[in-house]
Amino acid sequence: xxxxxxxxxxxxxxxxxxxxxxxxxxxxxxxxxxxxxxxxxxxxxxxxxxxxxxxxxxxxxxxxxxxxxxxxxxxxxxxxxxxxxxxxxxxxxxxxxxxxxxxxxxxxxxxxxxxxxxxxxxxxxxxxxxxxxxxxxxxxxxxxxxxxxxxxxxxxxxxxxxxxxxxxxxxxxxxxxxxxxxxxxxxxxxxxxxxxxxxxxxxxxxxxxxxxxxxxxxxxxxxxxxxxxxxxxxxxxxxxxxxxxxxxxxxxxxxxxxxxxxxxxxxxxxxxxxxxxxxxxxxxxxxxxxxxxxxxxxxxxxxxxxxxxxxxxxxxxxxxxxxxxxxxxxxxxxxxxxxxxxxxxxxxxxxxxxxxxxxxxxxxxxxxxxxxxxxxxxxxxxxxxxxxxxxxxxxxxxxxxxxxxxxxxxxxxxxxxxxxxxxxxxxxxxxxxxxxxxxxxxxxxxxxx
Amino acid sequence: xxxxxxxxxxxxxxxxxxxxxxxxxxxxxxxxxxxxxxxxxxxxxxxxxxxxxxxxxxxxxxxxxxxxxxxxxxxxxxxxxxxxxxxxxxxxxxxxxxxxxxxxxxxxxxxxxxxxxxxxxxxxxxxxxxxxxxxxxxxxxxxxxxxxxxxxxxxxxxxxxxxxxxxxxxxxxxxxxxxxxxxxxxxxxxxxxxxxxxxxxxxxxxxxxxxxxxxxxxxxxxxxxxxxxxxxxxxxxxxxxxxxxxxxxxxxxxxxxxxxxxxxxxxxxxxxxxxxxxxxxxxxxxxxxxxxxxxxxxxxxxxxxxxxxxxxxxxxxxxxxxxxxxxxxxxxxxxxxxxxxxxxxxxxxxxxxxxxxxxxxxxxxxxxxxxxxxxxxxxxxxxxxxxxxxxxxxxxxxxxxxxxxxxxxxxxxxxxxxxxxxxxxxxxxxxxxxxxxxxxxxxxxxxxx
Numbered sequence: 001x002x003x004x005x006x007x008x009x010x011x012x013x014x015x016x017x018x019x020x021x022x023x024x025x026x027x028x029x030x031x032x033x034x035x036x037x038x039x040x041x042x043x044x045x046x047x048x049x050x051x052x053x054x055x056x057x058x059x060x061x062x063x064x065x066x067x068x069x070x071x072x073x074x075x076x077x078x079x080x081x082x083x084x085x086x087x088x089x090x091x092x093x094x095x096x097x098x099x100x101x102x103x104x105x106x107x108x109x110x111x112x113x114x115x116x117x118x119x120x121x122x123x124x125x126x127x128x129x130x131x132x133x134x135x136x137x138x139x140x141x142x143x144x145x146x147x148x149x150x151x152x153x154x155x156x157x158x159x160x161x162x163x164x165x166x167x168x169x170x171x172x173x174x175x176x177x178x179x180x181x182x183x184x185x186x187x188x189x190x191x192x193x194x195x196x197x198x199x200x201x202x203x204x205x206x207x208x209x210x211x212x213x214x215x216x217x218x219x220x221x222x223x224x225x226x227x228x229x230x231x232x233x234x235x236x237x238x239x240x241x242x243x244x245x246x247x248x249x250x251x252x253x254x255x256x257x258x259x260x261x262x263x264x265x266x267x268x269x270x271x272x273x274x275x276x277x278x279x280x281x282x283x284x285x286x287x288x289x290x291x292x293x294x295x296x297x298x299x300x301x302x303x304x305x306x307x308x309x310x311x312x313x314x315x316x317x318x319x320x321x322x323x324x325x326x327x328x329x330x331x332x333x334x335x336x337x338x339x340x341x342x343x344x345x346x347x348x349x350x351x352x353x354x355x356x357x358x359x360x361x362x363x364x365x366x367x368x369x370x371x372x373x374x375x376x377x378x379x380x381x382x383x384x385x386x387x388x389x390x391x392x393x394x395x396x397x398x399x400x401x402x403x404x405x406x407x408x409x410x411x412x413x414x415x416x417x418x419x420x421x422x423x424x425x426x427x428x429x430x431x432x433x434x435x436x437x438x439x440x441x442x443x444x445x446x447x448x449x
Numbered sequence: 450x451x452x453x454x455x456x457x458x459x460x461x462x463x464x465x466x467x468x469x470x471x472x473x474x475x476x477x478x479x480x481x482x483x484x485x486x487x488x489x490x491x492x493x494x495x496x497x498x499x500x501x502x503x504x505x506x507x508x509x510x511x512x513x514x515x516x517x518x519x520x521x522x523x524x525x526x527x528x529x530x531x532x533x534x535x536x537x538x539x540x541x542x543x544x545x546x547x548x549x550x551x552x553x554x555x556x557x558x559x560x561x562x563x564x565x566x567x568x569x570x571x572x573x574x575x576x577x578x579x580x581x582x583x584x585x586x587x588x589x590x591x592x593x594x595x596x597x598x599x600x601x602x603x604x605x606x607x608x609x610x611x612x613x614x615x616x617x618x619x620x621x622x623x624x625x626x627x628x629x630x631x632x633x634x635x636x637x638x639x640x641x642x643x644x645x646x647x648x649x650x651x652x653x654x655x656x657x658x659x660x661x662x663x664x665x666x667x668x669x670x671x672x673x674x675x676x677x678x679x680x681x682x683x684x685x686x687x688x689x690x691x692x693x694x695x696x697x698x699x700x701x702x703x704x705x706x707x708x709x710x711x712x713x714x715x716x717x718x719x720x721x722x723x724x725x726x727x728x729x730x731x732x733x734x735x736x737x738x739x740x741x742x743x744x745x746x747x748x749x750x751x752x753x754x755x756x757x758x759x760x761x762x763x764x765x766x767x768x769x770x771x772x773x774x775x776x777x778x779x780x781x782x783x784x785x786x787x788x789x790x791x792x793x794x795x796x797x798x799x800x801x802x803x804x805x806x807x808x809x810x811x812x813x814x815x816x817x818x819x820x821x822x823x824x825x826x827x828x829x830x831x832x833x834x835x836x837x838x839x840x841x842x843x844x845x846x847x848x849x850x851x852x853x854x855x856x857x858x859x860x861x862x863x864x865x866x867x868x869x870x871x872x873x874x875x876x877x878x879x880x881x882x883x884x885x886x887x888x889x890x891x892x893x894x895x896x897x898x
Contacts (some may be wrong), residue, residue, distance in 0.1 A: 092672055093788045139623050148623055151600070166873045170849065172785045174588050174597055174819040176636060177853045177862070177869040178878055178896055183632030187625060204680040223541055231653040336621045339542045370623040400619065404626045413626070420626040424615045429627055431884050447627055 028073030047163030060132025063124035066410025094202035100131025116202035119146035137187035139406035144369025155199035206274035214301035215265035234284030251319035330378030336405035372405035477522030496612030509581025512573035515859025543651035549580025565651035568595035586636035588855035593818025604648035655723035663750035664714035683733025700768035779827030785854035821854035
């Protein structure tokens with residue numbers, strides 16, 4: 001569908017908040033900024049830029065960590081923040097129609113007001129936009145239960161580089177009438193089109209969570225524990241966040257609190273179960289953990305007895321900003337690996353890093369249910385950053401791993417994409433880019449050169 | 450990746466079992482049949498066919514209902530049945546590596562032997578192949594709990610038209626390193642490549658099911674019941690199969706059994722909950738249904754008290770072959786609609802059909818949790834078939850519906866694709882086809898002209 005041209009006036013003198021994302025990367029000053037109010041305006045802007053061959057940077061809430069939404073000098077920047085309407089909620093079936101610029105928090109709150117739950121959640125919820133969440137296939141803390149953004153998006157409306165509006169706004173769970181096109185845009189980081197509207201699948205509101213903190217000897221034991229909890233009667237696992245002992249000790253120290261368990265264990269995990277209990281006094285999670293403790297897969301555990309306990313547990317897991325400040329400049333990794341590869345990966349990376357960078361600290365943590373292992377390593381001199389990255393990514397090769405489980409490639413990880421994707425895959429990615437954006441105006445230089 | 454040519458000898462004198470699928474459609478006799486034993490052979494065959502511009506028909510278990518795997522006169526047919534190895538199971542994490550020609554039943558059984566569960570299930574399980582299940586994004590009876598095949602496939606290996614082997618065999622739950630390519634093949638019905646290998650996500654073995662049969666006044670009441678059950682503490686819904694009163698009465702009569710409830714209700718639903726009960730005497734499903742009965746959303750209900758009851762309930766739901774025989778020739782629909790549209794759709798279709806075809810019977814049934822409503826209508830004269838289809842599909846227009854929720858488009862539904870997909874979507878589908886298969890050798894004439 002081509003829409004009648006409604007090219008709005010661009011803004012000159014772009015505010016500094018549109019120049020960087022949360023990675024801190026800056027690349028220059030865009031020539032102009034558009035903040036369109038409708039899909040018709042997005043279409044007119046792209047048609048105009050495509051005719052002139054002008055590079056476009058597409059922006060959501062600018063909370064990304066890969067630099068994908070950071071404009072270069074002379075770019076046309078398009079920020080979706082004014083297209084933020086929650087357009088419709090089907091309260092019977094639990095489906096929301098929303099414009100791409102709505103914040104994740106606004107979506108969560110609107111779902112709650114309608115008696116439903118939107119399960120994607122991340123620290124940036126108040127700033128990040130659902131269009132950006134879809135474009136990067138956002139994950140967060142609840143993937144083990146609800147999947148990534150891909151699993152919550154039923155339909156997509158997107159504007160292609162030439163201004164064509166592609167409305168693929170199905171809201172059906174199941175549809176086999178030709179290839180599903182939403183997956184061309186989810187995870188494409190704005191390189192194939194501008195997402196303007198979404199149909200989101202809402203979930204029943206989960207029961208209040210039971211929270212626990214457990215200690216284990218190695219990541220293999222954590223994997224066995226996760227398998228056990230996924231099968232345990234009555235447990236409905238919504239979080240399984242692992243942390244190395246070093247991470248927990250540093251996080252607790254910076255939070256001025258003691259470790260919830262003895263502080264000399266090699267690994268810890270924060271667990272949440274949204275149990276639909278018949279009997280308020282009984283916790284299936286506790287029962288399962290006690291059995292695991294007897295069998296030896298965990299070394300100790302503590303159940304939260306109060307909201308204060310729960311907040312203490314999570315404060316350690318969420319001490320990332322403080323840890324980054326203490327260890328800066330850091331290199332931050334977002335790797336993915338099968339469970340069976342994690343222990344070896346940690347051992348090899350630890351050995352390589354301690355040998356080459358004995359003065360730095362290396363903290364492992366992540367979402368085991370999603371195969372996602374983060375590593376924060378620092379301090380490092382800027383001239384060493386590339387070497388640090390190469391040493392870590394080298395340990396993923398041939399082990400079914402990924403260099404980005406949830407942050408995306410953007411600019412920052414682009415040099416390393418070949419560690420994860422093979423030549424045939426990269427060729428297809430380039431072909432798709434050429435079909436959808438032949439003049440290479442949409443987020444040029446991101447993901448691929 | 451291009452592999453060294455290993456072109457096998459084709460078979461001449463093709464057995465009749467390779468000429469039709471379960472729709473009964475036949476189109477001719479293929480010139481030759483290949484049953485390759487390796488991805489290298491598939492690559493060599495496709496390279497050969499592409500160079501010569503020979504049309505290829507790709508076959509799994511030939512259990513489809515849309516004619517997609519039925520070869521035309523002179524085609525090269527490729528059947529994957531010899532590539533049926535279960536190559537690896539990661540028993541810790543629950544991931545299976547399997548060749549595309551393994552039957553669904555073999556996959557289910559191998560998962561069970563390893564202490565896991567593969568949740569896709571359909572009547573054709575003993576014959577259909579997992580590669581075909583992926584190519585058509587198969588659904589079945591458990592989608593309300595586990596999603597479609599798309600949700601169970603973590604990675605895909607496929608051979609492109611020119612023989613390129615595209616290995617995108619990720620086995621990670623979460624991966625944001627460039628666009629995910631598996632979705633180009635899942636649901637593409639063999640038009641973009643030949644799926645040769647899959648990484649499948651396995652699930653914990655569910656608890657034994659509690660089964661119930663309930664009656665309701667209309668589909669809106671069924672929708673409210675489904676919403677209630679999705680939220681009910683302790684209920685873990687794995688099937689919610691609705692049937693019109695006329696369907697149940699005819700099915701019970703053909704099965705020589707009485708209706709599980711009074712036989713004069715307008716709608717019925719078969720419900721299964723895989724409850725992880727702490728206490729064997731207690732059923733959360735029963736409790737939820739009793740509450741719904743009091744509130745009036747259901748008119749009556751019966752819980753299965755024995756395996757015999759459960760089999761009786763399912764025998765009615767599975768009386769499709771007998772019903773098709775009694776009403777033949779039938780036209781069979783596989784529509785999808787939002788819940789809020791179902792009641793109006795049924796009313797309008799019923800009115801239109803009874804007015805135009807007063808001598809025919811029209812039976813509605815389907816998977817409400819998947820937005821999937823089937824209609825079997827017959828007997829019809831062959832010259833009326835097209836008119837019957839047009840009248841039904843006309844009622845989907847503008848109502849967010851689909852002409853195929855799970856069977857695919859193939860040949861048989863191709864004339865009606867425009868009822869469901871708009872011009873911009875069709876243009877993209879054609880562009881993708883041209884990129885991946887420029888000589889149009891892969892399943893030509895399916896889905897699109």
